[in-house]
Amino acid sequence: MGESAGVRDPTFRLSCLGPVGLRSPDGAKLPFRTRKQTALLLFLARRPGVSVPKAQLLDLLWSDDDEASARHSLSQSVSLMNKSLGSEAIAPAGTDQLALRPGVVWLDVTAFEEHVKGGRPREARHAAPDAAGDHGHDAGMMERFGMAWLAAGCFVLGLFPTSFLLMLNRVAVSLTGQGLREGAVQSNWLWLVPVESERASYSPIVFLIVIVCVTLLTFILVRRFYHGRLRYSEAWGCGYSELTARTQDTADAFGQPIRHIFGPLYLMKRHMPAADDPAPRFSLKIYDRHWYWLYLPVARLTEYASAKIALLQQGRISIYLLYSFLTLIALLVFLR
Amino acid sequence: MVNTAAIAFQILQSVFVVLAAPLLLGWANQCRAWLQNRSAPSILLPYYTLAKLFHKDAVIARNASAVFRVTPYVVFGCMWLAAGIVPVLATDLPFAPAADIIALVGVFALARVFSALAAMDIGTAFGGLGARREMLIGFLAEPAMLMILFTAAFISGSTQLNTIVETLSHREFAIYPSLAFAAIAFLMVLLAENARIPIDNPTTHLELTMIHEAMILEYSARHLALIEWAVAIKLFAYMTIGIALFVPWGIAEAGNWGALPLAFAALAAKLALGGAGLALLETLLAKLRLFLAPEFLSTAFLLGVLGMLTHFLTRG
Numbered sequence: 001m002g003e004s005a006g007v008r009d010p011t012f013r014l015s016c017l018g019p020v021g022l023r024s025p026d027g028a029k030l031p032f033r034t035r036k037q038t039a040l041l042l043f044l045a046r047r048p049g050v051s052v053p054k055a056q057l058l059d060l061l062w063s064d065d066d067e068a069s070a071r072h073s074l075s076q077s078v079s080l081m082n083k084s085l086g087s088e089a090i091a092p093a094g095t096d097q098l099a100l101r102p103g104v105v106w107l108d109v110t111a112f113e114e115h116v117k118g119g120r121p122r123e124a125r126h127a128a129p130d131a132a133g134d135h136g137h138d139a140g141m142m143e144r145f146g147m148a149w150l151a152a153g154c155f156v157l158g159l160f161p162t163s164f165l166l167m168l169n170r171v172a173v174s175l176t177g178q179g180l181r182e183g184a185v186q187s188n189w190l191w192l193v194p195v196e197s198e199r200a201s202y203s204p205i206v207f208l209i210v211i212v213c214v215t216l217l218t219f220i221l222v223r224r225f226y227h228g229r230l231r232y233s234e235a236w237g238c239g240y241s242e243l244t245a246r247t248q249d250t251a252d253a254f255g256q257p258i259r260h261i262f263g264p265l266y267l268m269k270r271h272m273p274a275a276d277d278p279a280p281r282f283s284l285k286i287y288d289r290h291w292y293w294l295y296l297p298v299a300r301l302t303e304y305a306s307a308k309i310a311l312l313q314q315g316r317i318s319i320y321l322l323y324s325f326l327t328l329i330a331l332l333v334f335l336r
Numbered sequence: 337m338v339n340t341a342a343i344a345f346q347i348l349q350s351v352f353v354v355l356a357a358p359l360l361l362g363w364a365n366q367c368r369a370w371l372q373n374r375s376a377p378s379i380l381l382p383y384y385t386l387a388k389l390f391h392k393d394a395v396i397a398r399n400a401s402a403v404f405r406v407t408p409y410v411v412f413g414c415m416w417l418a419a420g421i422v423p424v425l426a427t428d429l430p431f432a433p434a435a436d437i438i439a440l441v442g443v444f445a446l447a448r449v450f451s452a453l454a455a456m457d458i459g460t461a462f463g464g465l466g467a468r469r470e471m472l473i474g475f476l477a478e479p480a481m482l483m484i485l486f487t488a489a490f491i492s493g494s495t496q497l498n499t500i501v502e503t504l505s506h507r508e509f510a511i512y513p514s515l516a517f518a519a520i521a522f523l524m525v526l527l528a529e530n531a532r533i534p535i536d537n538p539t540t541h542l543e544l545t546m547i548h549e550a551m552i553l554e555y556s557a558r559h560l561a562l563i564e565w566a567v568a569i570k571l572f573a574y575m576t577i578g579i580a581l582f583v584p585w586g587i588a589e590a591g592n593w594g595a596l597p598l599a600f601a602a603l604a605a606k607l608a609l610g611g612a613g614l615a616l617l618e619t620l621l622a623k624l625r626l627f628l629a630p631e632f633l634s635t636a637f638l639l640g641v642l643g644m645l646t647h648f649l650t651r652g
Contacts, residue, residue, distance in 0.1 A: 201496075206434045211446070215406075215413035222409075222558055226390045235397035236554055237460035238543050249456070249464035257472040261630045 012085055014045050015108045022084075022105075030084050036061050037077050044090060044100035045107045051097040159204050162187045252284075265289065341591035346420060346429045353419035353576075357568035358382035360575070360611055367615030382568065389561035397458045397554060407454035408555065408562035414447040415569040424576045425599045426588045427498045436495040437485045440577075441478060444529070447566070448474050455551035462543050466550025469626065473535060473547060476633040477528045480521055483640030487518040488581045490647050497580060505584040513650060517643030519582045524636035526578060528629070530571045532614065534621045535629050538567075545623065575610045579603070 012030070013023045020038055022030045032038045039061060044052065054074065062070035078090050078098065085104055093099035157164060166185065173179035187193045192202045222228075237243075259268070267287040273280030312323075362379040369376035378384075396404065421435050421443075435443075452467040489495045491512065492503035528535045531548035540546055543553070552563050580587070586602025588595035624632060 201433050202436055202439055203434045207439060207443075210431070210434070211410075211413055211417055211443075214416050215409045218409045218412050218416070218562070222390070222562070226558060229393045231393050231395045232398050233395050235399065235458050235460050237458075238462055238553065243459070243461070247461060249459075249461065253464065254468045254471075257468055257626070258475065260627060261472075 011104055011106045013106050013108075014041065016042055017108050017112065024084075033080060034077075036073075037081065040074075040077055041081060041100075041105070042107075044098065045105045046110070048100050048102040048105070051093040051099045054096045054098060057098065159208065160189060161204065162189055162192050165192070259286075267292070339591060341593070342428065342430050345426045345591065346431055349425045349429065350416065350420045353424055353572055354416060354565075354569060357419075357572040358386060358565065360572050360607055361568045363608065364611040364615050364618075367612045368618055371615055371619040382564075386561045386565060389556075389564070390558050392557035394557035394559055396556075396559075399459060400554075401457055403450070404454045404457040404554070405559075407450045408559040408566075410450045411447045412562040412566045412569075414443045414450075415566040415573065418443050418573045419569055421497065422573050422576050423497055423501050423580050423587055424603065425596065426592070427501050428589055428591075429498070432496065432498045437489065437497055437500075438482070438495060440497070441481055441485070444570070445474065445478065447570075451548075451551050451563075455554075458554050460554065462546070462550045462553055465544075466546060466548070466553070469547040470551055473528055473629060473633070476630055477525050477636070480633055480636040480640050481525050481529070483637060483644060484518045484522045484525065484581075487514050487640065487643040487647055490644065491515070497577075501580045501584045501587055504581070505587060512647075514643040514647035515582060517639045517646060519578075521636045521639035521643065522578050522581070524632060524639070526574045527617070528633055528636070530567070530574055533618045534624045534632065537623045540623075547626075572607075575607060576603075579606050579610070 011025060015021050015023075020032075020042070022032065022041070024030055032041075040057065043057070043060070054071070057074060058067075058070045062073055065073065082089050088101065089104045090098055090100050165180070165187075169179045169185065179185070184193050190203055190205060192204070259266075267289050269283075269285045269287070271281065271283045273282055359379065359382070362377075362382045365381070366376040366379050418440060420429070420431055421440055423429065423432070448470060452471055455463040455467040455470075457463070485495070488500050488504070491514065492500040494500065494503075527533070531538055536547040536549075537545065538549070540549060543550055546553075548567075552560065555563060583606060586598055586606075588599040
């Protein structure tokens with residue numbers, strides 16, 4: 001695990017995710033004499049500041065020995081640890097109890113759990129000043145209005161299609177000479193008739209009214225035959241209801257399946273961070289292939305051709321007079 | 337043209353479809369159980385499930401908005417409306433002139449959009465997942481569906497479903513190659529749009545494999561009952577659209593009470609075969625990986641286009 005949150009305490013670092021090791025504040029490795037010493041320190045570092053009864057430690061580590069030699073071994077291990085960690089790191093706390101002073105040993109498992117629970121970003125510059133992380137808020141009124149008027153436009157277009165279709169019909173007539181049939185042009189604001197009224201017709205407003213009526217009817221029937229009792233609770237979310245800022249669903253995520261399918265049509269350059277990246281970055285750039293296939297070659301060809309033609313422009317007036325003279329002679333010769 | 341008998345037919349058909357849709361689902365589940373060599377649950381099990389769900393108290397998330405609460409009613413209403421448009425028992429229903437097949441596809445799309453919005457409303461991860469997958473499948477399946485419907489519309493000269501049914505049922509029996517292509521494409525689109533295997537497994541409990549189910553994870557009680565019912569009605573409506581386009585014989589005219597028993601009998605026989613066929617397909621096929629679903633649906637689109645081109649080439 002790399003440096004986290006840019007905070008480096010002057011404490012001993014005990015790592016147990018991976019090979020177990022203890023490092024002093026200046027980075028030197030401190031070897032353990034025995035495995036029981038390792039286990040003792042890990043046990044106490046997992047609960048810093050918590051008083052652990054000596055009897056529990058004796059039971060865990062020296063259960064085979066008798067009481068006296070076990071206690072002797074325990075006090076020897078404690079004094080050896082205190083020599084490495086600094087005096088009184090592991091101190092008696094209460095009757096026949098031991099505790100590791102908090103802030104002396106940094107344990108990576110504890111830090112990992114805090115990261116997972118707190119959802120803090122790995123990069124310090126993204127860390128919020130307050131740990132609550134409540135920095136997302138709903139879109140403001142103007143943002144919503146920007147999207148709402150487009151949606152309302154689509155809605156109006158769907159409800160009153162005949163006027164737009166008749167406008168487009170004029171374009172079709174002027175371009176191709178053919179327009180909609182007579183019956184279609186007679187469509188009024190209520191009924192849209194594509195060809196003839198006997199063949200097909202469609203009324204968006206009647207449709208909408210019927211949908212609203214059927215929805216209301218459903219609601220009334222359900223309330224009439226059953227009940228409308230409601231209870232509020234936390235979102236279920238299949239048990240994964242703890243969402244942090246890193247698990248948000250964005251518009252980019254919504255379009256991911258479609259982007260995946262139509263990926264070959266676009267040139268997508270995607271950089272995904274690896275799990276152990278100390279400075280993870282995600283970037284996605286989408287280019288149009290046709291720019292490189294069609295447009296750029298034509299542009300280059302045009303540039304090449306114009307560069308060749310530009311050779312004619314020498315910038316001296318005598319050359320231009322020569323051009324006029326040659327053109328005159330050519331016209332006289334070929335156009336008797 | 338709009339007489340009381342026609343209106344009675346319309347109401348009868350709407351009510352019949354809503355009541356009979358869970359039965360079709362129950363029949364398909366029974367057939368699947370028999371094919372899997374296990375004893376089947378009762379054919380009325382979907383009804384018991386719906387009744388149980390309606391009685392429960394609805395539990396919704398604290399941050400649910402109005403869209404979440406309105407969606408089950410809108411979805412059910414859209415499916416009910418679709419059931420009223422499709423000529424299930426009779427053609428020439430009074431409501432049919434207001435909507436043609438393109439509007440029918442639009443009604444299904446409206447239900448899908450509302451489901452996706454409600455899924456994203458709560459803000460959980462699986463809601464967003466279900467929403468984007470459902471929009472992907474819908475976005476790929478709609479062109480295929482429209483191609484199929486255009487093929488049928490070109491043959492009968494109209495996009496009104498009534499006219500299509502009348503034209504196809506009154507011609508002498510002939511094999512239209514374009515309709516053969518369109519029928520296979522329609523079957524593929526039916527499986528995709530109704531969230532059946534091979535696109536989606538309706539009985540899965542693994543959230544990462546869900547498409548439609550992931551959108552309704554937060555619903556409970558009467559909301560869930562309405563959505564499950566709407567799913568059953570959608571399957572019923574799609575099957576009857578297929579029947580109306582490809583095997584329309586036996587459908588009555590609105591107002592003709594004498595032809596009604598034959599219409600019922602023909603519909604029951606066709607749907608029984610359809611349900612058994614669906615169960616057979618679900619037993620034989622396995623669910624596709626999500627990003628193989630576009631290949632499935634582009635095959636359907638291709639077949640639809642082939643059907644249309646065949647129509648122009650052979651006028652048949």
